Amino acid sequence: MIFRQLVDIETSTYSYLLGCERTHRAVLIDPVASELDVYINLLQSLNLKLIYTLETHVHADHITGSGLLREKLGSKSVLHRDAGALCADLLVTDGVLLQVGDLELEVRHTPGHTSGCVSYVMADRVFTGDSLLINGSGRTDFQQGDAGKLYDSIINKLFSLPADTLVYPGHDYQGNTVSSIKQEMGKNPRLGHGKSREEFIAIMQELKLAYPKFIDKALPANQSCGLVAE
């Protein structure tokens, strides 16, 4: 498998390119609109055809590149049915298996950061979007956020994965790129060491985070797969 972790410095967003060497088919997880040329050049240099852009959710902090990639390369945009983005080409739900060449990804519905959040599970790794972050979690104070639901999602849908499953998040603001289920179950300060649901909800309530910088622009744009009227 071809695997690249790509970072958008401005918003500390991670995107992921997964390619099948046998069929030359590929997917991009959470592509960022401003990085369009990077993706197109990379796909071309690796001789890959982009089949799907897989969104973990409707983002509030950057504009998705899924609509532009559809226009340029004919790829299809994948989102959870509850994400409320009618622009998506393929709407998925919990447990759906997606195959692209020899790549296999299972959709896990992990609501809490938003109601349409999913994680994409492969044999040895999981892409958790803004549900589970390294030493943290997605915020739950806007966009259908619900700390209790997020706790249930992480405990039941992610911490139930094999302990050595690699965790690839949607962001990191401290320069970490990858973790594992075992590390997060042990050391995540919000959820690790068997923290209770009540403790997690209390922690999330006390965060008092600033209003997200890009939300007023990003949310409406991402409900149209990032295609904004100029």
Added chain:
Amino acid sequence: MIFRQLVDIETSTYSYLLGCERTHRAVLIDPVASELDVYINLLQSLNLKLIYTLETHVHADHITGSGLLREKLGSKSVLHRDAGALCADLLVTDGVLLQVGDLELEVRHTPGHTSGCVSYVMADRVFTGDSLLINGSGRTDFQQGDAGKLYDSIINKLFSLPADTLVYPGHDYQGNTVSSIKQEMGKNPRLGHGKSREEFIAIMQELKLAYPKFIDKALPANQSCGLVAE
């Protein structure tokens, strides 16, 4: 590829089993609820795991087996986004590629019989549901039926396929099991020989068909993937 065409005698409905010999994964196109045991035995005897049930549309003439198969085998139900059936696990749109093992199916949106009708295209064959029938077409007098739209769907989305593409319809009432794009372009009395859109609409308007026998039971049931309260 393992391929079986299955008929439900009571409603003259064709269902199709497609299996990948390498991965032992399978899909069923338009399964019928009353045939559940047949499918389960067949899958078992062929050592196949059912991944998706692919619906060409929300049927008015029989009850789908997709919900029961999901309960028994964990398969996921696939429907077009416009089909209005919230029970579906995977909602697709025009041009989406679905892969199951080595099976590849491209979704073509072919509205007209209903607004959420699709055909599933493979390399050498197409499953047309109730859009294009052998020597006929789906009716257009209920359930968002629109003769003009159906004409456009068949001409633009199906008659544009390679001429030797096999046509496997959702029904046949004369005992035909398969046709080809070339045969339908030539001999279909409603659309063949270059019949115009206006001619097709006039033919459809004059059919004066009886009210469908099962529609009042089938439609609400199929909006719940065939799972009806007893």
